[in-house]
Amino acid sequence: MSSKAEIIARVKQHIKEKHDMPTIEINAIQYADKIAQFKSILQTTGGEAIELQPDENLNELIRAHFTEAKNIASNLPEISLATINPDETADPHSLNQIDLAIVRGEIGVAENACVWVPQLMKERVICFIAEYLVILLNKQDIVNNMHEAYAQLNFHNAAFGVFISGPSKTADIEQALVVGAHGAKGLLVVLV
């Protein structure tokens, strides 16, 4: 008998009393101003959210925030300041020197400042390896909580997807918070 068959047989044999699946109907938190809540929580994580104003140019806005960024990776057609298209790299290791990556997020979550980023690029490593990360998010796509987020989650048949909330961080040395452990040292969410 294979290990799988043995394990499943043991599990089956050992279950005594079966418990029903509950109906998941959480009376979950709602926010009067989801955008304000999202911004405020993102700030506590060390990130920042700004709204693109009608008279502002997206590329100029990003450039103004990251004046020193040289190697900029993005596969988004509207990002003209990109210097590298991660879809055209043969080896993800070559993306190590990226200063800034710009990706699109699909859902924002007001309760915890998560942004759903499905892997709509060949090399997902740009979300982690870049020194700084920018996520573009439609402000209409901010929901109240994780229940709402998962209810409308689209995986796009991708290999991977991630909820990102703020920059990479650690508190492993004496519980002192340090932003920028392995991943991005800063996160800017541009609400469009």
Next chain:
Amino acid sequence: MSTKHTKAADRFIANKAQETWHNQTLHFVRDKRDKVAMQLPEWEELRDTAHQIKMHTITHLDQYLEEFSTQAEANGVRVHWAKDAEEHNRIVYTILHSHHVKKLVKSKSMLTEECHLNPYLIERGIQVVESDLGERILQLMDQAPSHIVMPAIHLKRQEVGKLFEEKLQTEKDNSDPTYLTRAARAHLREEFLTADAAMTGANFGVAATGDIVVCTNEGNADMGTSLSPLHIVSMGMEKLVPDLKSLAVFTRLLARSATGQPVTAYTSHYRKPREGGEMHLVIVDNGRSDTLANSEHIQTLKCIRCGACMNTCPVYRRSGGYSYTYFIPGPIGINLGMLRSPEEYSDNVSACSLCYSCNNVCPVKIDLADQIYRWRQKLDSFGKADPMKKIMSVGMEFMFKRPTLFRAGLKMAPMLNYMPRPFVYNGLNDWGKGRELPRFASSSFASLWQKGKVTGAKQKHTDHE
């Protein structure tokens, strides 16, 4: 009453400053947890639902394991099954060996600690690099984690500074956490870039979609798995949830309970292998199926490894993770250790004041303290009862069954107040070690009652008449 835990705790509290820092820091995390939990009016509803989802999943685990593995395989993931730690390690090594892997980067996984995977691989010539900062510090020190979420919580910044001076050539006497973290970032970046394979644990497995969900703040799991062509996941089989709708409940509870954050920085869903790469999943039993049959301890299988029970535990906070003999400390560790081997890990069951705080913070409502109490009742059957306590119990039983003797003893008790210290505080009196005994009252409650001197109660008594 001296257990391995009490002896090790003695060593921990000998450094008073460290003990105080440890206690206060963990309680601060507990306070943060309370604050974020209270921001959600539905917090208790979430805990109840999480408990129910887990009870349902583990009592239908055969079905969910089938569904999950079928789905993962349909996604292109290669699924392996391990009955025990030995089989798990063998599978992982075989995969690495067949891919000629020289260097493996790992993100934090308590399961691989449980299986002692690292030494197994290192003995066979594979370089293993832990990539979580806390885990990496401990690996460089050749130490084990003292907490499941904050593995290096027992260390001071100066100790890390000294270690990095030696291992990473950082500046002398610089123990600034930001400086040290940046040094580790540069060092580990190099390791990520040169690794041949990446390994992660799993916080959740989603049966309906086959997703492996990993939560980190550092992004180390994602760095490793996004660069390397080979990803191996090690997952305890109790980690399953039925679907994404269920997962939503747990993503709201995990980080709030663990560190008092609304969520971790990254909640990653691994569904398929990287383009041109391979993804392997090892589903591990290693005693979990036995726990399913144990109705008194089945609830340990609900655990999502958040560590909230440790942060709140007054004994853990003041004795440190290394005082426990099982690799997982605190209330959940006491129980998991006893399930592993009561003969080997019974020293830990005394590390509990039965204050029940752990039950009250556990996000999936595991009956942690009740279980510890149950283990204590069974110590004698494992041959692990304390001989002194056994003598005391026999003596007390004898006395309590004989009211005349009991009353006579009670009358004489106040004499203890006037005894010379060595008669009362000696090796035979464990209750007098490290604390002062209360003074016996000159007159017992029973005698006051009989004389009508217990006024409140007497009043009630009269009313009734």
